[in-house]
Amino acid sequence: MGTESVKLRELVLEKISFGEELIKTIEKHNLEGIQKLKRKIHQELKFLGQVIKTGKIKKEHIQCSNLTHFSAVVNTLNKxxxxxxxxxxxxxxxxxxxxxxxxxxxxxxxxxxxxxxxxxxxxxxxxxxxxxxxxxxxxxxxxxxxxxxxxxxxxxxxxxxxxxxxxxxxxxxxxxxxxxxxxxxxxxxxxxxDEPPNLDNFKLSTPNTSHIDKVNLDVSAMLAYVSSVCNGSAHLYHFSVHVLAQQAEWERQRPQKPILDDFFKGKKLYCCETARDSFISIVNTVGGVNERKRAENLLQNITVLPDNATADNKVQLIQKLTIGGKIKARSLTIFTFGDRIGAVTVTSNDGFVRAARQQGVNFVVFIHESRALTEQKEQTRATGIRN
Known part of the structure; x- marks a missing residue:
């Protein structure tokens, strides 16, 4: 038996001992439901005992043990x-x-x-x-x-x-x-x-989309594309704002604009009026001079269509999506627009994509990492990086 297996076996035995002590602790209580709780703990111990017998022990057997929850219930019960x-x-x-x-x-x-x-x-x-x-x-x-x-x-x-x-x-x-x-x-x-983004999240991107020559830009994609941090400043400044410092570090490791430029090659860029209006409003409010110029240049290369535009594509039954949580009305409008015109929606809003999938709707998407506008903060909440 390898060293790892021995350690796992010891941890399972500790869990079993812990569960046995837990049963002794709750025996002093005479309440409705206590016997049911004891049976549940016994069932967990029986399962762990079987795991020990078979020798097929996995980390999940320890990490996912219900004994953790049962112990928390008992500790709360005592208070x-x-x-x-x-x-x-x-x-x-x-x-x-x-x-x-x-x-x-x-x-x-x-x-x-x-x-x-x-x-x-x-x-x-x-x-x-x-x-x-x-x-x-x-x-x-x-x-x-x-x-x-x-x-x-x-x-x-x-x-x-x-x-x-x-x-x-x-x-x-x-x-x-x-x-x-x-x-x-x-x-x-x-x-x-301060952990980096879970790169597995970006596997949410729809595979096999190379034949689709239309791109629908979400607000998050347009902001990342014109952001100062994606256009050189990640290597010039240390930010005192936590989220900006975090994104600058990620940008130094994984520059996003080259990724977007590569995906845009040979494709026609679109956005809906809602996305365009939201993008302009955000840039005018928190964007710096150069970010505003880049925004103007980007919009000149984007075809803006009404929210309800269609290319005679068979649109999914989007109306079954429930607004709430990560399903915001604005995002739903933007993603549905992409579906209507038959485009890949480029976005950093992986939360929306996952939430939609939970409700049975799979949008055609390309996911990138989120980046915020930073130019204004470079003057007030950042220090220069010394080479």
Missing amino acids: VEKCLCVNKVVMLDDRKITIDIICDDGLTWMKVIARNPKSLSQICMGDASFGVRSVLDHAEDYLECAKLNPCLFQIPKVVFVFVNGVGSNLAAKIENLGIIVQGVRIQETDIDN
Whole structure:
């Protein structure tokens, strides 16, 4: 048995020991649902035991173990008062919704979330496999179920407990729904941890599009193309603004304009009126002198058509896309325009593309990395790079 296999086996054995101690911890509780929780833990231990017997151990067996969630539920249970039950199943239409903890004599419903903050935020942005539900989806379910199951003539309040923390933006969205959020708030820039873009995301680009000679430019593509950071300044400045410093570093590693120029070769450039108007508005507001000049030059090479223009292509049933989350009305207009005229939509909005795919719509796209306009910030929020 190799060194890696030995380590994995030890980690699985530690998980099993951890689960056994967890069962002992909850035996002091005499609540509705405790026996069900114990059975779930036993099932997890049985599975891990089978993994040990077969010797076919994978990292996923440790990383994806449900014991992490069960432990978080038990730890939260030990901190609340007047608990009535755990793992309570209530019906919402024809679906079963599990309430992790019901306490305060039934007046508080709690959901315990043990996933890492970055994963939670990515799922909410549509970065997940089809059918994976986000914490915002669960929030809406809990609220609807609470309304349908009043206690003492009151709608139970809903509390989401993030044991490993939660992104501050995501926390604000959940609170705006009317849910109490418990857990450390983490700034999204800290969640990103300065990691480069997941280059696998850019595999979202539609394959085999070389025969398509039309390009539909999203606002994000036009901004990247004229951005100062994509036209030399990445090698001239260090930015004090986190996101700009990050993009400048990525640009030094992976220049985007040559990628775009190469893709544009031999193709006709189009955009819709909504994209054109949004692009001009952004450039006039935050663009520098040279960025505005580049914007004017770029627009001279683009054919602008009405939003509802068509080239008699069979357009997908785009109307089934639900506006919300990463599906914004403006983006939907721009991507649908590309579909109508039979063009490849060039964009950095991979969140929209993933979210659309989750709803069963596959746009024809070429994905590039995002770049912001930087020229104004070069004068106030940047220092020169010394050679």
